[in-house]
Amino acid sequence: MSPLFTELHAGVSTTSAADTQALAARLALELRPGTVLALHGDLGAGKTTFTQGLARGLGIQESVTSPTFNIFTLHRGAGKTLVHLDAYRLNGAAALDELMIDDFLIAPWWLAIEWPENVAAWLPADALHLDLGIRADERHTVRLR
Numbered sequence: 001m002s003p004l005f006t007e008l009h010a011g012v013s014t015t016s017a018a019d020t021q022a023l024a025a026r027l028a029l030e031l032r033p034g035t036v037l038a039l040h041g042d043l044g045a046g047k048t049t050f051t052q053g054l055a056r057g058l059g060i061q062e063s064v065t066s067p068t069f070n071i072f073t074l075h076r077g078a079g080k081t082l083v084h085l086d087a088y089r090l091n092g093a094a095a096l097d098e099l100m101i102d103d104f105l106i107a108p109w110w111l112a113i114e115w116p117e118n119v120a121a122w123l124p125a126d127a128l129h130l131d132l133g134i135r136a137d138e139r140h141t142v143r144l145r
């Protein structure tokens, strides 16, 4: 296992949004194409912030914002595709199938999902699950399950 994965398994705390983005950018370099990243965590835990870092790590320049109203957003750059899905308003795997998201997964692709528990049945068995949180001292945390 890479040192970064070991670190993430133990849990990493970050002191700023930039710090969380830098962590995600480092992780992006180690994720194979076709990776589904399930980003668990409450409102404001840093799921979108983390996805911004993933995009940067993949070399995608486009800005990543919260896709809540679009459900998912496609980011392309450097010959790569990052799909950012916000499942907050989705109710089950069937609702996700209706979006035909598979059609937008243009290889090489990475898929980051906020509120993955809403589409749990859709997630592949090899999805990476990250738990994001906020500690009492206001640091944010990222831990790989």
Ligand SMILES: Nc1ncnc2c1ncn2[C@@H]1O[C@H](COP(=O)(O)OP(=O)(O)OP(=O)(O)O)[C@@H](O)[C@H]1O
Pocket (backbone or CB within 6 Å): 014, 015, 016, 017, 018, 019, 020, 041, 042, 043, 044, 045, 046, 047, 048, 049, 050, 066, 114, 139, 140
């Ligand atoms: N260490 C940190 N890591 C991540 N975000 C941080 C950190 N410190 C402060 N923040 C701030 O916390 C907020 C995190 O918001 P973000 O939109 O990423 O959360 P989210 O988990 O996507 O929430 P939602 O469920 O509403 O989509 C941002 O405003 C960010 O600037």
Ligand SMILES: [Mg+2]
Pocket (backbone or CB within 6 Å): 047, 048, 049, 066, 114
């Ligand atoms: Mg978000």
